[in-house]
Every structure is written in C-alpha cells, then in structure tokens.
Amino acid sequence: MPAPGPNLKRATIRDVAALAGVSIGTASKALNGQGKLRAETRDRVAAAARELGFAPNVLARGLLAGRTFTVGVITTDSFGRFSIPVMLGAEDALGAGQISVFMCDTRDEPERERQYLDMLLSRRVDGLIVAGRRIEPRPSIGLTLGVPVVYAMTQSMDSDEPAILPDDAGGGRLAAEHLLALGRRRFGHITGPERFLAARKRARGFCDAMAGAGLPFTANDVLYGEWSEAWGREAARLVMRTTPGVDAIFCGSDQIARGVSDTLRLIGCRVPEDIALVGFDNWSPMVLGADPSLTSVDMCLEDVGRVAAQHLLLAISKEPTHGVHTVPCRLVTRGSTSPGTS
Amino acid sequence: MPAPGPNLKRATIRDVAALAGVSIGTASKALNGQGKLRAETRDRVAAAARELGFAPNVLARGLLAGRTFTVGVITTDSFGRFSIPVMLGAEDALGAGQISVFMCDTRDEPERERQYLDMLLSRRVDGLIVAGRRIEPRPSIGLTLGVPVVYAMTQSMDSDEPAILPDDAGGGRLAAEHLLALGRRRFGHITGPERFLAARKRARGFCDAMAGAGLPFTANDVLYGEWSEAWGREAARLVMRTTPGVDAIFCGSDQIARGVSDTLRLIGCRVPEDIALVGFDNWSPMVLGADPSLTSVDMCLEDVGRVAAQHLLLAISKEPTHGVHTVPCRLVTRGSTSPGTS
DNA sequence: GTGAAAGCGCTAACAG
DNA sequence: CTGTTAGCGCTTTCAC
Numbered sequence: 001m002p003a004p005g006p007n008l009k010r011a012t013i014r015d016v017a018a019l020a021g022v023s024i025g026t027a028s029k030a031l032n033g034q035g036k037l038r039a040e041t042r043d044r045v046a047a048a049a050r051e052l053g054f055a056p057n058v059l060a061r062g063l064l065a066g067r068t069f070t071v072g073v074i075t076t077d078s079f080g081r082f083s084i085p086v087m088l089g090a091e092d093a094l095g096a097g098q099i100s101v102f103m104c105d106t107r108d109e110p111e112r113e114r115q116y117l118d119m120l121l122s123r124r125v126d127g128l129i130v131a132g133r134r135i136e137p138r139p140s141i142g143l144t145l146g147v148p149v150v151y152a153m154t155q156s157m158d159s160d161e162p163a164i165l166p167d168d169a170g171g172g173r174l175a176a177e178h179l180l181a182l183g184r185r186r187f188g189h190i191t192g193p194e195r196f197l198a199a200r201k202r203a204r205g206f207c208d209a210m211a212g213a214g215l216p217f218t219a220n221d222v223l224y225g226e227w228s229e230a231w232g233r234e235a236a237r238l239v240m241r242t243t244p245g246v247d248a249i250f251c252g253s254d255q256i257a258r259g260v261s262d263t264l265r266l267i268g269c270r271v272p273e274d275i276a277l278v279g280f281d282n283w284s285p286m287v288l289g290a291d292p293s294l295t296s297v298d299m300c301l302e303d304v305g306r307v308a309a310q311h312l313l314l315a316i317s318k319e320p321t322h323g324v325h326t327v328p329c330r331l332v333t334r335g336s337t338s339p340g341t342s
Numbered sequence: 343m344p345a346p347g348p349n350l351k352r353a354t355i356r357d358v359a360a361l362a363g364v365s366i367g368t369a370s371k372a373l374n375g376q377g378k379l380r381a382e383t384r385d386r387v388a389a390a391a392r393e394l395g396f397a398p399n400v401l402a403r404g405l406l407a408g409r410t411f412t413v414g415v416i417t418t419d420s421f422g423r424f425s426i427p428v429m430l431g432a433e434d435a436l437g438a439g440q441i442s443v444f445m446c447d448t449r450d451e452p453e454r455e456r457q458y459l460d461m462l463l464s465r466r467v468d469g470l471i472v473a474g475r476r477i478e479p480r481p482s483i484g485l486t487l488g489v490p491v492v493y494a495m496t497q498s499m500d501s502d503e504p505a506i507l508p509d510d511a512g513g514g515r516l517a518a519e520h521l522l523a524l525g526r527r528r529f530g531h532i533t534g535p536e537r538f539l540a541a542r543k544r545a546r547g548f549c550d551a552m553a554g555a556g557l558p559f560t561a562n563d564v565l566y567g568e569w570s571e572a573w574g575r576e577a578a579r580l581v582m583r584t585t586p587g588v589d590a591i592f593c594g595s596d597q598i599a600r601g602v603s604d605t606l607r608l609i610g611c612r613v614p615e616d617i618a619l620v621g622f623d624n625w626s627p628m629v630l631g632a633d634p635s636l637t638s639v640d641m642c643l644e645d646v647g648r649v650a651a652q653h654l655l656l657a658i659s660k661e662p663t664h665g666v667h668t669v670p671c672r673l674v675t676r677g678s679t680s681p682g683t684s
Numbered sequence: 685g686t687g688a689a690a691g692c693g694c695t696a697a698c699a700g
Numbered sequence: 701c702t703g704t705t706a707g708c709g710c711t712t713t714c715a716c
Contacts, residue, residue: 010463010488012709023687028711035712036685055464059401059410060709063692068401084426088447100461103445105430119442122397124352146352229631255631262604262633286627289571289597291604354693365703370695377696378701402693405708687716692709699704 011052020048031056062124071312072102072120074113074141076154077133081283082301086131086152089305097313099126117141127312130154131305135165136197148315152308153301155324162321164308166299168198171329172205175250175278175297178331180213182338184248184276187217188239190232190260191252194224199252202280206250227252232259240267247275254279254286254296261290261336277336292335303327353394362390373398404466413654414444414462416455416483418496419475423625424643428473428494431647439655441468459483469654472496473647477507478539490657494650495643497666504663506650508641510540513671514547517592517620517639520673522555524680526590526618529559530581532574532602533594536566541594544622548592569594574601582609589617596621596628596638603632603678619678634677645669 017027022045029035030045048054062068071094077083091101102125104116120128130141132154140156141149149156155163179187189206192199203222210217223238225231232251236259239246251257257279264271271277271292279287282298304327311321359369364387371377372387373396390396404410413436419425433443444467446458462470472483474496482498483491491498497505521529531548534541545564552559565580567573574593578601581588593599599621606613613619613634621629624640646669653663 010466013711014709024710025688025712026686029686032711038685041685055460057405057709058465059405060692061711063399063401063405063694063709064711066692078430087445088420091445091447098461100444100465102442103429103433104442105433118397119440121352123400123442230633233633255627258631266607285597289600291572291575355695356693366693367695367704368702371702374695380701383701399693402708403695405693405710406695408708685716688714690711690713692711694708696707697705700702 011054020045071127072125075131083131085301086305089302090309093306093309150312167326168201169205171297172202173209174331176209179248188249190235192227229259232256236260236263295337353396362387413469414467417473425473427643428647431644432651435648435651492654509668510543511547513639514544515551516673518551521590530591532577534569571601574598578602578605637679
C-alpha cells in the first residue's frame with residue numbers, strides 16, 4: 001500500500017520509532033538492515049513502518065549522503081521524436097538503480113538551457129545527460145560543473161567529453177547489404193540536406209558497401225535535399241528519369257521514403273517488385289501507414305539512451321569514460337523490400 | 343556563470359558567510375532579501391556568493407520548508423504523441439513557478455505505476471499529474487496519498503477528482519462549421535473505434551452541428567473503424583460508393599484523413615475541389631506530409647497540460663478544484679479545404 | 685543489542 | 701542591524 005492513509009503529514013522515522021517503541025537510530029538501522037539487531041526488534045520496526053505507510057524521505061537521506069539519486073536530462077529537441085526514445089532508454093537504465101530523472105526541454109534556446117542548468121545544479125543532481133536532435137558537435141554545456149555529463153544523440157565540441165551516437169554509417173551499410181542480398185543492382189539514394197552530418201554518414205556507409213560489392217554507385221550519385229515527403233515525391237521522379245533500370249532506392253528518412261512510395265505508385269511502378277525501398281528511422285506511423293509498409297533502418301535510440309545512462313553511472317562512481325561511442329542500428333524488414341510481408 | 347569552478351564540492355552558504363566575513367544566518371538573509379541588513383553587507387555577501395558560484399541547495403531548503411518544489415508527472419502513454427505536449431505545457435506552467443518535474447512513464451503497466459508512485463511519494467513531491475492517452479475514466483491513482491492530484495488527458499473513475507480534457511465534441515463542431523461555411527452539404531465522417539470515448543464525442547459534436555444546420559447527417563451515418571491509414575483508405579471507397587455527391591469528409595484522426603486523401607487521389611477525385619477534407623489532431627508530420635496539406639482540428643494539448651498544472655498549483659496552495667474541465671480545440675486551415683493554401 | 689548525539693545545508697525565531 | 705540557536709528527517713559514529 002503506497003497510500004499512507006488520510007494523514008496530512010506523512011509518517012517520519014520518528015513516528016515509526018515511537019510506534020515500535022525503539023529509538024530513532026535503532027529504527028533507522030532496522031529499516032536499512034544495518035548493524036546488529038535482534039530479529040524481533042527488526043520485525044517490530046518493519047511492522048510499524050508498514051502500518052504507518054512509512055517511506056523514507058529521500059531528500060533528507062540525500063542531504064546526508066551528499067548525493068541525491070537524481071540526474072537531469074536536458075534536451076534541445078522539444079521532447080521530440082528523437083529525444084523521447086533516448087530518454088526512455090536512459091530512464092530505464094537509471095530507474096533500475098533507483099535514480100530519478102528531471103526532464104528539461106530547452107526548446108533550443110540557450111537562455112533556457114542556462115536556467116535549467118542552474119536549476120539542476122541547485123537541485124544537486126548526481127549527473128547530467130545532454131540530448132539533442134542532431135548529432136553535430138555542440139558547444140559544451142560546461143567543463144567545470146562539478147558533475148559528470150554524458151551527451152546522447154549529440155556530442156560536445158570538446159571532443160573528450162563522453163558522447164553516445166547511433167551508428168549512422170553502419171545503418172547505411174545495413175540498407176545496402178540488404179538490397180544487395182535481394183539481388184538489386186541499380187541504386188538510388190535520396191536523403192536530407194548535405195549539411196546534416198547524419199545524412200553524410202548514412203550516405204558514406206551506403207557508398208562504402210556499394211564499392212565493396214564492386215558496384216559503381218558513388219558519393220556523386222547521392223541526392224541531397226530535404227527531410228520531407230515533398231522532397232521524396234520530387235526526387236522519385238528525378239531518379240526515374242535519370243537512372244534507367246533503377247531497382248532499389250535507399251532513403252535517408254522514412255518521410256522521404258513515404259514520398260517516394262506515393263509517387264512510385266502514382267506513376268504505376270510496383271514496390272517492391274519493380275523497385276525495392278528502404279527508409280531510415282523506423283518511425284511507426286510512417287512505416288506502418290505506408291502501402292506497402294516500409295523496410296527501415298532503426299537507430300535503436302532507446303539503446304543510445306541506455307548506454308548513455310550506463311556511462312553516466314560509471315562516471316558517477318568515479319570511472320569516467322571519454323570520447324564518442326556508437327550504438328549499432330538494426331534493419332527491420334517489411335513489405336517494401338519483401339513481397340509477402342505486406 | 344553557472345560553473346562553480348573546478349571545486350569538487352559545491353560551495354555552501356557556510357563558505358559564502360566565511361568569505362563575506364558574516365555569520366551564516368546573516369548570509370542567508372542577505373541572499374534571500376529577508377530582514378533588515380546594511381546595503382553594504384548585502385553586497386558583500388552577494389559578491390562572495392558570485393565568486394564561489396554559490397547556488398543554494400534546494401534539498402536542504404525543501405527539508406525545512408516542508409515542500410520540495412517538485413511535482414511528478416505519471417503517464418501511461420510511453421511518452422507518446424499525446425502526453426508529450428501535455429507535459430510540455432505542464433512543465434511550462436510549473437517551471438515559471440520554479441517547480442521541477444519528475445517524468446515517469448509507466449508503459450501502461452500497473453506494477454510500474456505503483457513503483458513510480460512510491461518513488462514520487464518518498465521524494466515528497468508537492469503534487470502529481472496523471473496523464474493518459476485516452477480520455478476514458480481510469481481507476482484513481484489513490485484518494486489518500488496526502489498530495490494533490492490532477493488528471494490530464496484522462497480522468498479518474500472517482501468523478502470528483504480534478505481532470506482536464508480536450509473538448510472533443512467542440513472539435514467535431516468546429517470541423518462541421520468550417521465545412522458548412524465552405525458551402526458543403528453532403529457529408530461523410532470516418533473515425534476510429536466506437537469504443538473510444540473520444541471518437542464518440544467528436545462524432546456527437548459533428549452531428550449536433552449538422553442537425554443545427556438542418557442537414558440530415560445523423561449518428562447512424564458515422565463510419566467507425568480503426569485509427570489507421572489503412573482504414574482511411576478502405577472507408578474512402580465505401581463513402582464514395584454509398585454517398586453519391588459527397589463533397590466533404592471529416593476524419594477522426596489525421597492518419598485516417600491521410601488514408602482517405604491517398605485513395606481519393608488514386609481514384610481521381612480532387613481535394614478540395616471535389617471533396618473537402620478535415621482531419622483531427624493537427625499532427626505535423628501527417629498534416630504537412632499530405633498532398634494537399636490537411637486542415638485539421640488541434641486539441642491544444644499544451645493548453646491541457648498548462649491548465650492541469652494551474653489546477654495543481656491551486657490545489658498545492660490549498661484551493662483544490664473538482665471534476666472535469668475541458669479546454670477548447672482550434673481549427674487549423676490548410677490546403678485540403680481551401681485551394682490556394684497548398 | 686540499543687540509545688544518545690552530532691551533523692548534512694538551510695531558514696526562521698529570537699536575542700543582543 | 702547582526703549573531704546565535706533550534707530544527708527539518710535521516711544516518712552514523714560512539715558509548716553504554
């Protein structure tokens with residue numbers, strides 16, 4: 001029973017001690033399994049605690065312990081599509097260690113970031129995770145904060161600070177290998193703006209795999225544009241015009257793939273029979289809404305968050321890590337590359 | 343400067359007092375603008391605090407004040423599409439009052455909910471917001487927790503507990519009025535499963551407005567199905583077959599509208615010239631990705647969160663509110679109902 | 685085995 | 701005007 005009854009004030013250890021007829025120190029030991037106590041005493045205290053619905057005041061405990069068992073997660077992403085799974089993963093890993101999370105969304109405003117940082121520091125968080133929506137290096141949030149920091153789905157311009165990123169290049173490679181295994185030989189790659197590091201890395205992975213297979217697809221063949229369906233629709237026509245015989249298209253995002261898919265259907269091109277299609281992000285509403293559903297590369301952002309949290313826990317226990325670490329992607333196969341799958 | 347320098351331990355008020363050459367109590371007063379102090383003293387303390395990068399330990403303050411200036415947000419929605427904006431709004435309203443938020447995602451498992459509740463109570467949160475993804479009444483999280491609770495985007499089966507919901511019926515009415523104002527007269531309404539209260543409320547609002555305009559569209563004409571694009575695609579054909587002359591379709595979600603839009607294009611029906619289309623949720627990737635972009639009803643979930651937070655703040659200051667409150671929806675006009683808009 | 689006492693960082697009375 | 705004191709809830713020596 002979490003409910004302490006209709007008491008206005010929650011029970012303190014003092015109340016428990018009184019009810020059990022022991023001293024306050026003894027009650028503490030009994031509750032925490034410390035020191036040497038008679039089993040009977042231990043039980044009596046436990047019973048009293050249960051009766052009062054006692055839950056220790058974590059603040060008081062933290063004050064003494066010098067740590068709070070909380071960490072802050074600062075995201076620039078408006079709790080968006082990318083930082084959410086990262087947070088879930090982090091919360092998961094931290095929650096197992098009884099650590100709670102303050103979530104802060106800066107909406108990409110430096111001023112808010114500063115405010116949140118102040119707030120978190122005065123709440124004496126044990127550590128900080130800085131999450132982003134782009135993997136580009138960003139200004140460090142502070143090198144002398146006195147608490148460990150891990151970057152997730154972004155990295156610090158100070159390259160020594162620990163950062164966890166998805167393996168975008170590996171994701172591009174996965175897509176290429178899948179399409180090659182299907183026997184496709186004539187490719188297109190439609191993706192977001194070239195100024196996005198993620199777009200460049202995915203393209204590089206894709207091209208590397210092509211080169212490895214002895215195929216002529218090179219960096220020059222990559223179609224950079226926008227992260228939108230509209231660009232997918234436009235680029236699809238472009239590819240059909242400029243690449244006769246194309247039998248596979250890898251898209252840098254599911255939204256782009258969605259646009260491509262729509263246009264192919266409209267011009268009477270069958271997916272996957274004529275053209276196999278692979279997206280990126282594995283974003284449910286997009287990949288499942290498409291017809292046929294989209295094969296896509298999943299960045300496993302929950303893992304990114306989880307790993308970031310693990311690095312943070314290490315740092316908190318004085319075993320800090322350094323530099324960039326990547327987490328592998330995963331390919332999820334669906335109808336757009338394999339007929340029967342729908 | 344948030345950075346306290348490379349000190350391992352952060353400065354305490356004791357350090358500030360020492361550096362300023364005053365007593366610890368005086369330092370406290372100076373820092374908080376309490377009592378009567380010489381301006382010179384005040385300045386000296388302030389300077390010392392700045393030099394040490396002092397930020398008061400909120401835990402210690404809270405221990406004394408009997409409150410923590412934190413609230414918990416428990417969501418069953420896996421931080422999904424609906425609870426995110428709700429949280430943003432809540433965080434917004436609470437942050438202004440210097441209150442920080444513990445976010446907890448139960449993933450719809452009662453066991454996790456219990457754990458999180460315990461955790462939040464032992465952290466002595468000042469209040470609780472329970473957020474959901476469906477507006478159906480849910481079992482109360484506890485009537486005797488000792489802290490105020492507000493439900494957002496869900497409600498308690500104990501109908502007296504305060505809950506903030508979007509005005510789904512009003513949203514349906516908005517859609518109807520917009521289409522009527524456009525001169526449309528023959529309608530379809532395609533929506534999610536009838537067991538969803540939200541679907542029924544939206545349909546009711548829509549039908550009421552129709553009746554108000556003297557049009558024959560009734561509850562029997564509503565097509566209940568699923569919240570998917572596939573259902574939208576299927577239902578579109580159904581409507582075309584069974585409702586000759588239909589010139590407007592209101593969809594219970596943007597995903598459904600998306601499916602409808604796709605099918606209409608495929609069968610050579612022009613949107614909005616032949617058929618005007620209104621969605622629900624105003625979910626960016628869907629409404630902007632569609633071609634033409636979708637007019638949609640926005641539930642203003644940030645407002646729902648904000649209002650929930652305001653009710654919680656009231657309750658925390660001993661002025662609790664009761665029962666269900668609704669927040670109005672807003673119609674966002676785009677290409678699917680108004681040509682030029684794209 | 686158990687209790688008494690000190691102290692984590694801070695604020696609020698009350699003296700001086 | 702400023703310093704001293706007590707105490708928020710808890711853990712942890714150290715005596716008994």
